Amino acid sequence: MKEILKIRSLKKIVRRKPILRDINLTLSEGEILGLIGPNGAGKTTLLKIISGSITATAGSVQLAEPESGIGVLPETPALLPSLSGFQNLQLLASIRRKAREQEIREAMKTVGLDPANRKAVGNYSLGMKQRLMLAQAIMEKPKLLLLDEPTNGLDPLGIIDLRQLLFRLASQGVGIIIASHLLHEIELMCHRVAIISNGSIVREVNLQSSEQHLIEISVNSRSDWDKLVRWAGKDNLRPLPSKDFPRGILNSELPVSRVLAELLPAGIAIESIQRAAINLEAIFLECSQLKDGVYR
């Protein structure tokens, strides 16, 4: 996959206080990267540096296609309250003259807004403003999208729409960074997660289950379990506590279908088998613990 963004040794110091310390990050075409961390971790600052409205103290941000622009969804909607939604987008589009009226209308329809709605944006609900901001971010068809807390103010339907839109854009090759403090949201939307704490990226986690080697499996009886252990090897099978069927985590590079195809002829009665989900919450808690054991 082609890299569209490369951040190297990025630092930001404001009034002698380090806000970002040595951030290294890359983003590929079509990738959705989650930036997760507690409030004040530096997510917004990092996105603002990438979008160019804040200058880094040191380090570099390289865009593969700077001329294609960056779509930005700020933390809070930035709109002129007296204008209609369409007029707001028209005004922003006149900066680069890249999106024509037709494209503005399409972007509004994509996010579920009516381009013909004359209502002033000041009277919009927060969710509608957020949808309009999303429209301005995508209307010029940028190759890079930066979304800061995108589900702020969105209703459940809006969140589902957003997720589908992001998946579609990613499949068209758009690279997307989502900053959020909501674990579950990130888990559902992102291919990869960078956990940011106190201005540093403390961990990167790949959420794509295809690259995930853990399979959760349960079998009918103890004897099935013993056969399973013999098949897998003791080191590759970690038992889990269970109240009925023996259960464990299998570490295997084989796809689930191959594992099944090998176990069934061996006469092992399988009760359930599935890819084990990555427990982002556990990783996050582990990362946000301070040395003295106090959660930040």
Add this chain to the structure above:
Amino acid sequence: MLTNIIRLELKRILGKKKLLVLGILGIGLLITGVVIYLEYNTPQRTSFEAFSFATGYILPLALPLLAGLSTGDMLAEDRHLGLVQLFMSRGVLPYQYISGKAIGSVVGQICFTGGLLITFLLTTFLLFPAGPILEYAADFAKAFAATNPMVYCLVLLLIYVCAATAFSGIALLVSVWIENIFVVVVTPTILYFAALYSLSMSLINPYCYLALNEGVSSSPSFTFLKVMGYWITISVTVHVLAVMAFSLKKDHS
């Protein structure tokens, strides 16, 4: 890109309903000045004299606030709404962005204050016959105003427009650092009155240059140029400073 930005800013500032409201307010204030004019004696009541009297009575007090309110908040508004980031992410450079604001501030004031005073001048034509200004003109230009009342009024108009751009520029400069719209809008007024009281009648007291409180020593045309030069110098300085300060700033949102 720069032309796009300038066009956008001009369209934005001139399309503001706020300007219309402030214009009506300004006309209202100036009409109050005309009412006061009626209580004063004069050998001949004329439209030009009404214009000279009312503007000289009202604007040295109200112009800084009118200018601040009408176009002084352009940058503060964007910063408050968070729009700056949306410009920068579209590849607009800080100097391009702030240049659009500076030009918007100057052109906006030319249109707002110029439009306000032309409208007011036309209004006085409805109320009084045209004629010489015999009584209420600046001391240094009494004779000039009596013989060339129309030109005198147009010169006044130019001076007020230049002063208004200076006040708007001060607000723009302040908003490079201050985001609070209210503070930004009233700063020109506060600085003006602070200067008025602290500088008393010294050479750089802005009140002297707005109320045309000049001696009668020099010729009218020289004094006019001096007054206009005073305001243009301030206006250019603060706008250039605003462009430089914003361009050199590291963080723009």
